[in-house]
Amino acid sequence: MKFIVSSSVLLKNLQHINSVGFDNPIVPILENFLFRITDGHIKVQVDTKESIEQSTSGITAVILLNELRKQSQIDDIDELILEIYKNNKKIYSTHHYDFERIVRKLFMGLGYDVTPTKRTRDGGYDMVAVQDGIIPTAHLIECKTRKKTPLGIELVERFLFKINELKASTGVMITNxxxxxxxxxxxxxxxxxxxxxxxxxPELLTMVNSYVTKFLNYSL
Known part of the structure; x- marks a missing residue:
């Protein structure tokens, strides 16, 4: 099992342990620590010893995993975005449904109000992104996943027809x-x-990087 959480949020919780004294207070308490995850809890053992697993003089704290997720406001889509951020190749194996949800989250991060279409009958586009202003703009967004075959001109022209038909401000076609x-x-x-x-x-990965560093407070 693994968890992904904002480093700043995790550090804030770990600092609650930092007030406990040791026989040598000069040594930083967080020099050695061990995480164990069980039943939605993170059990954190910290010690000044070199081998924390064999040490008995350290302390143990239990942090609610759900509370960490709540504080950091990281949901399942953020976790997918973080995985792609850490391993760019995962963008090529992302399921189409997850890909749509990732794109929606990225555009929401840019300040758009994004409404997805129904999965069964999307009408030639996957979502509508609206941005308020003096003149509100509506953008149709179509997502297409590929592994080896480039996105061809027929799909693009079909999408252009839909933009004209609905008189949208612009259209955005995105591929992984x-x-x-x-x-x-x-x-x-x-x-x-x-x-x-x-x-x-590549351009989508740039959007991923910007989203992660701006909203998830994360860096490799």
């Missing part, structure tokens, strides 16, 4: 892989830059 050469040549141009945004895997 890359777009085909003909898509790049035709649609990644100045003529479409204010109308259609194409986000490939």
């Amino acid at each position: 892989f890359r777009f085909s050469a003909d898509v790049i040549k035709k649609y990644m141009t100045k003529a479409y830059q204010h109308y259609l945004k194409l986000i490939d895997g």
Whole structure:
């Protein structure tokens, strides 16, 4: 079993242990510590000894795992984003449903109000991102996962038709892989830059990095 939590939140909880004295108060209490997770609790043993597992002079504290998650406001989607942040290759094996939820969370982090469509009949797009302003804007977002095959021009043009049909401000098509050469040549141009945004895997990883460092207070 593993857990992912904001380092600052975890440190705050560990500092509650720091007031306990040892025979040598000069030695930092957090020099050696051991985590055990059982039934939703994190059991933390800290000691000044070199071998904490064999030491009996240390202290033990129990921290509620759910409380840590609550304080850090990290949900299951944040955990997926953190996994991709730590291992970029996982973006290629992400299930399409999880990929959509990740994209939604990233755009919410950018200040958008994002509404997903129904999973069974999405109508040619996966979600609508709305941003308030003097002139509110609505962006259709379509997500496509790939492992080896680049995203082709037919899918992009089908999405463009939907943008025109619904008179959306812009459309954003996102893939975890890359777009085909003909898509790049035709649609990644100045003529479409204010109308259609194409986000490939590397650009999406940049968004992941920004989200993690800004909202999850995490760094490798």
